[in-house]
Amino acid sequence: MKNNMSALDIRICLSELKDLIGAWTGKVYEIDGTFLLKFNPPEKERKELVIEPGRRIHLTEMKYSTPDHPPSFPMLLRKHLTNTKLTEINQPDMERIVELTFEKKDKQLILIAELFGSGNLILCKENREIIAPYRSESWKHREIKSGQKYRYPPKKGKNISSVSRDDLKEALSEEPDIVRGMARNLNIGGPLAEEICARANLAKETSPKELSDSDYKDLQSAISELLSAEVSPRIIYDKEKPIDFIPFSFKSKKNQETEIFESFNSALDNYFQKISKQRTESKGKERLEEKLETVKSRLEKQKNHLQELEAKAQETKKEADAISTRHKKIDYTLEKLRGIQETEGWEEVEEEIQKSPETREKWAKPIESIQPSEGTIIINLPETPVSLDFRFSSFENASRLYEEYKSAKGKMEGAKKAIEETEKELDEIREKGVKPSEKPAPKKLREKEWYERYRWCRSSEGLLIIAGRDTKTNQEIVEKHMEPSDLYLHADLKGAPHTVIKGKKEKISTSTIEEAAKFAAMHSRAWRRGLANADVYWVKPEQVTKEAPAGEYLPTGSYMIKGERNYLTVPLEAAIGIWKKDGTEIPMCGPPSAIDSHSDFLIKIKPGPEKKSGIAQKIKEILQDKTGREIDLDELMQILPPGSGTLEI
Structure with a gap:
């Protein structure tokens, strides 16, 4: 199985990353040694770049489970790279090294990804002085440490x-x-x-x-x-398992099962997701086997212990019964022994015990051995040999053994219960497996609808309501997506988003207009100002024009409204729920009445003092608890109203 990219793979992958040039850098995450860099290219959808030192670099469409509390190195990258512009991506001398150059004002930074050996990720200044490496390393020919100049490793071959x-x-x-x-x-x-x-x-x-x-x-x-072959990326399989990825058809692999992709980045993304899933499943099976063996071993020890307790209980009961049956004979022996010991000493007792049983006196005949220092004596009875404390009577010795028997019986019950619990645990592990001890493999992201580029929600009646996010998307809302059957809305505040109800042939109801007005208000500055209510007007599409009155000028993204405006005063309130579409669960934010119509539950929000990021984190935890699936924090940040707020719990 191929586990990393060759120099040629890197060259072809980078040739497809031209769209990233000029992109603004967003957040950086680290997921178990894999780095995820988010970019916002000009006039294009957000892109995400995966860098796994020592193995790979490519765009991804997968959903990674990002940590709530990032480690120190990705936080350092965020500090230096967030809001910088990506200006260059290079592969020096066709080595397995990628250099990403970033600019911010008059400052330049270089992020170097080493994709050979154990790999590394190194942030440098423009003069190649290392700001910080992911991993500090030292060899006789170079050092990767903060403050050192970055140097390439010695070349190992010719440039192909x-x-x-x-x-x-x-x-x-x-x-x-x-x-x-x-x-x-x-x-x-x-x-x-x-x-x-x-x-x-x-x-x-x-x-x-x-x-x-x-x-x-x-x-x-x-x-x-x-080197000049036309790119035709594919994954190669062996018995339905991915084993290789190639940028074009290989003559040496012509008879193998392949899957063709539109881009090499897509092939890489799918390949590494598949082997990551395989690796996760394989590790899961290994952990399952290890857990099973551990529990089986414990069960065997518990069963052996139970057998020992049962044997001990039987032996103790047998001895106690034998003492009870032969108590007269035992008491006679013990009384004689104690009497001789008190009058003549242990020497006389031992002298008698050393004789053969046939020639001993009557009291000493059943004695097998005696330990004066420990106070114990072993007497041979017809049923079984018994060990007694010669300082006590047969009744007292039998009582002690009966208590030991009861104690053993109690321990046996505890052992049986422990065995039952262990057998139950074993069955549950076989049925459910074990919980993963690491992050799950990335999952392929769902294909987003066109309107998710904008702010959006569905009215109670199912009509789509969309609003712009910035100057460009505001312009698109009006000039690209507004049609004669729609309605246009705008909060009566400067800088509010253009909002459109996507209508159908029938007349748009007053309830949908009111919900759209609330949607327009919640995404305006009224929310950020903490207002309780806001005025919103609506008009027909033909009333919206780019033509300014004579002698006046309209800024880009601004429009004139002709004729009468229809005003509504609406409260500032919002809610989040889960909209189910074609088997997919999508977080949706909008007026409470609209969310309530499409979601099994809703979380209400109002303007308030808590930061948006804190609100988003709380909502994420609630949604994950209710849905049982991972929720993207960035997606929540995208759909929430601007500014701070408060949850209505």
Whole structure:
């Protein structure tokens, strides 16, 4: 299975990232060693770039589970890179290194991603002085530490994009075969070296000593052909499992199962998501087996302990019963023993015990052994040998053993209960598995509807209400999406968003107009000012015009309203719920009555003192608790009203 990108993979991937140039940088996240950089390209949808040091770099459409409290390094990247403009993306000398250059006013920063070995991510100043690395490292030829100048690692081979025939001969001269020679000395890896051999019609095991000038010419042609090949990205599978990704069709892999993608970035995104999912599932299975073995081992120990308790209880009961049955014989022996010991001492007792049982006196015949220092004696009874404390009577010894028996029986009940609980735990683990100990694999994002580019909600009657986010989207709302069957609304405040109800052939109801007016108000400055109410007017589309009166000028994104305006005074209030569409659950923010019509629950919000980010975090936790799924905090920030607020719990 291929686990990282080759130099050629990186080159082709970067060629598709032109749209990122000029993008403004947003937040940076780290998810288990993988970095997610968010970008806002001019006039395009937001893009997200994945960088996993040592392995990959590409755009992603996957939904990553981002941490609520980012580690220190991504926070440092946020501090330096947020609101900077991405101006360059380079791959120096076709190495497995990517440099992203950012500018902010007159300052320039470089983020260097090393995609070889264990990898690294290094933030540098314009002069390449290291501000901070993800991982500090030191070798004899260079140091990756704050304050040091960043230096490239020593070159390990020729640059395949500019290799001459003499370079090729030199690269292969000391190698056992051509495929290993190219893999090592052109820094391209085995699969690409094999493809060059296949395109040159040369067996990969061929010794360089056997190559003719014509063969070297064919190898050079194959390399040129690869570098200029038309991109046709694909993932290669083996028994439905992804094992490789390639930027175009490989002759060496022509008989293998493949999946073709529109872009190489998309192929990379899907491939790494699939193997991440496989890796997560594999680790899950390993954890399951480890957990099962741990619980099975505990169960076996518990069963062995129960057997020991049962054996001990039976033996104790047997001894106690035997003592009760033979109490006269035992008391006679004990009384004689104590009497002789008191009058003549232990020497006389021991002398008698040392005789054979047949020649002993009657009281000593059943004694097997005696430990004076411990106060114990073992007497052989017909039922079983018993151990007694010779300082006490047979009744007292039997009572002690009966108490031990009862205690053992109690422990047996506890052991049986523990076994039942362990067996239940074992069944639950087999049925449900174990909880993952790491972040889940990223999931593919749903395809967003066109209107999610704007502020939006659905009225109680299901009509779409949209509003602009900025000057550009405000202009699009009016000039691109407003139609004759719609209605136009605007809060009577400067800078309020253009709002449109997307109507149908039938007349738009007063209840929908009122909900749209509340929607227009909640996204205006009235919310930020903490007002209780706001005035909103509505007109027909034909009343909205870009034509200014003679001698006047309309700024970009501004419009004139002809004729009479219809005013409403509406309260400043909002709610968030979950709108279910085609099996997908989408967070939606709008007037409470509208949200209540489409969601099983709603969370009410009003203008207030709490920061928007704090409100969003609380709403995220509530929604996740109610839906049982991950909620994107950024998505909530996008749909909430501007400014601070307060939840109505």
